[in-house]
Amino acid sequence: MPKVNLKRYTLYLVRWQLSTPILAGVLFVLSSMDKITATVIANLIGGLIFFWVDIFIFTSKKLDVEWEIQEDIICVDCGKISRGYRIVKADNYDKSSDIKPQFRCEACSIRKTEQLRKRGISV
Ligand SMILES: [Zn+2]
Numbered sequence: 001m002p003k004v005n006l007k008r009y010t011l012y013l014v015r016w017q018l019s020t021p022i023l024a025g026v027l028f029v030l031s032s033m034d035k036i037t038a039t040v041i042a043n044l045i046g047g048l049i050f051f052w053v054d055i056f057i058f059t060s061k062k063l064d065v066e067w068e069i070q071e072d073i074i075c076v077d078c079g080k081i082s083r084g085y086r087i088v089k090a091d092n093y094d095k096s097s098d099i100k101p102q103f104r105c106e107a108c109s110i111r112k113t114e115q116l117r118k119r120g121i122s123v
Pocket of ligand 1: 075076077078079080104105106107108109
């Protein structure tokens with residue numbers, strides 16, 4: 001079995017749930033048509049919408065970003081003791097083998113994430 005990205009998988013399952021009310025709504029509006037034609041039109045509308053949603057789900061590099069969160073860390077930037085965040089892995093960024101992982105408080109983590117974005121890393 002291939003390794004599954006849980007964020008992508010969860011989004012994909014949510015997307016399937018969203019398609020149900022949209023298609024049901026279209027079928028309700030087209031209820032005066034014959035069922036086959038109404039279903040073809042409903043699926044066409046669903047395809048027009050969910051093609052773009054699926055492209056995002058399956059190609060977004062932001063969904064590849066792997067975070068680690070720990071309680072009661074000392075922020076490497078400001079020294080505050082709080083819940084700590086760090087990016088372990090992203091496209092062109094790999095801190096998975098760091099011996100001393102660096103955690104940051106939420107505010108410093110947001111700042112660090114912006115710095116990484118400015119360096120061209122998709123986070
Ligand atoms: Zn901090």
